[in-house]
Amino acid sequence: MNWISNYVRPKINSLFSRREVPENLWVKCPACGTMLFHRELEDALNVCTSCGHHMAISPRDRFRALFDGGVFLELPVPVPVADPLGFRDQKKYPDRLREARKKTGEDGAMLVAEGEIGRLKTICIGQDFAFMAGSMGMQVGNAIIAGVERAVQERCPVVLFAAAGGARMQEGILSLMQMPRSTVAVQMLKEAGLPYVVVLTDPTTGGVTASYAMLGDVQIAEPGALICFAGPRVIEQTIRETLPDGFQRAEYLLDHGMLDRVVARKEMREELARLLRLLTNSTPPVFGDLPAPEAIPALPR
Template sequence: MNWITNYVRPTLNSLFSRRTDVPENLWSKCDECGTMLFHRELEENLNVCTHCGHHMAITARARLTALFDGGQFAELKVPEPLVDPLHFRDQKKYTDRLKAAQKSSGEKDAMLVAEGEIFETPAIVACQEFKFMAGSMGMYVGNALIAAAQRAVETKRPLVVFTAAGGARMQEGILSLMQMPRSTVAVDMVKEAGLPYIVVLTNPTTGGVTASYAMLGDVQIAEPNALICFAGPRVIEQTIREKLPEGFQRAEYLLDHGMLDRVTPRGKMKEELATIIRMLMGLPQHVVGPVPAPAPAEAPAAEAAAKPAEKPAKAAKPAPEKK
C-alpha cells in the first residue's frame, strides 16, 4: 500500500465517476398511453394525464386539499376501534400490516373525514385512502362514516363521500362485514335530517363498499373510466365462461345503463359538487372567480333608480279673462 493506492487512485475515481443525484420520482409514466409526465405538471393537473386524460391514483389528503377552498379544512377526529380484535395472522401479523400501511400512506387508516367549504359552500367530506391496504373497509372506516354523518346532522351540512376500495378487510372478518349495515344506518341519519348525501365513485370501488354506502347516494357521480363493481370482471368471466362487453363495469358503461347520474372529470369535480349541493340545499348559485362589474349600459339606469323622485311641478293658474 502506498500513496498512489491510498490517495491518487480514489481521487481520480471520484473525479471521473461523479454523477448528479437525480430523484427517481421526477417523472411518471401514464398507464394508459405511456407518456412520461413531469411530476410538477402532473400534480398541478391533479394526477390526470395531460396527454390522454387518464385519471391516475391520487391520495385522499391531496384530493381534499384540491377540493376545499384555499386547501383549508378541519380534520374530524374518528373514534379508534380495537386493534386486531381477532388476533389475525396470515403471512404477517395484522398489527404488522397496519404499521406498514400507516408508514407507507402516512395516514392512520383507510378514511379521512374533514369539514370545510367548497366554493363557499359548507360541507362534510369523507374520503377513502386506497394506499392504506387497498382502502379496505374495516371498523375504523365504519366509525369514520358514522362520525361524518353525526357531524353533518349536527352542523346541518351535506355529506360527500369519495369511495376507493377493494372491499371489506379480510383481517377483521365478520366485524368488517358489520360495517355495511352500520354505514347504511349512518346514511339514513343524514337523509332523515333532510340533508344531501352525495357519492363520488373513483377507481376502483368494489366489493362490500359498492354493496353498501357507495350506491346509496342521492346523486351518484364517478370519475372517468373508474371500475365500479361488486365482483371483478375477471371473476365474472371465469364464472359464466363468456366474454364481457367492452368497458363492462366502467363508469361510462354504468352511466349508459342508469347506475350513475354523472361522469365528471377530476378537474371539474369541485365546481360540480358546489352546484349540486347548492341546488339540493336551495341556495343561490355560486360564483366562480371574482364578481363581475356591472355593464356600462346598466350604470345610468341604476343611478336613475338610486336618485329620489322629484316632486312634480305645480300647474300654473289660468290667467283671468278680460271683460
C-alpha cells in the same frame, strides 16, 4: 497525510462522477405509457396530460384541491380495536397496519374533513386505496359515522369519495358489520333532510359498492373508474362468456342508468359546488374571497 490521495483525487472524482437521479421524478401513465414529470402530474391532480387517465390520488391531496383555498379541518375518528381477531396470514395484522401507516402517513383508510366548497360548508369523507387497498374495516365505519354526526350537527351536506377493494378480511365479520353501520348513518342524513353525494373512483368494488357507495342522492364517478361487486374476470369465469368492452366502467354504468354523471377530476370542484347548492336550495356558488388558512383553527387528529 497524502495530499493528492486525500484531497485532489476525491475532488476530481466528485466533479466527473455521475449524479444519481431520484427515481420518483417521472411517473409512467399505466394507460398510454407516457412519462410524466412529477410536478406536472401533481398540477394535473394525478390525471395524465396525454390521455386523460385518472390515477389514484390521496384523500388529503383531493381535499386540498376541492375545498376553498385548500383549507379544511380534519375531523377526529374514534380509534377501533387494533387486532380484534388476532388474525395472521403471511404477516400479523398489526404488522400490516404499521406498514400501511408508514406508507401513507395516515392512521386509517378513510379521512374525514370539514370545509367550504363554493362558500358552502361541507363534510367530505375520502377513502385511500393506498391504505390496504382502501379495504373496509372498523376505522372506515367509524369515519363515516363521525362525518355524518358532524354533518347533522352543523346541518351541512356530505360528499363521500369511495375507492376500495372491498371488505377487510383481517377483521372478518366485524368488517362486514360496517355495511349496515354505514347504511344506518346514511339514513340519519336522509331523516335530517341533508344531501349525500357519492363520488365513485377507480376502483370501487365488493362490500363498499354493496353499501354506502351506492346510496347517494346523486351518484357521480370519475372517468374510467371500475365500479362493481365482483370483478369482470370473476364474472367471465362464472358465466363463461366474453363481457362487452368497458363493462363495469363508469361510462358503461352511466349509459345503463346506474350513475347520474361522469365528471373529470379537474371539473369536480365546480360540479359539486353547483350540485350542493341545488340540493340545499341555496344561492349559486361563490368562488374567490377565500379565508386565510391561519384564520381557521385546527382540530386535533
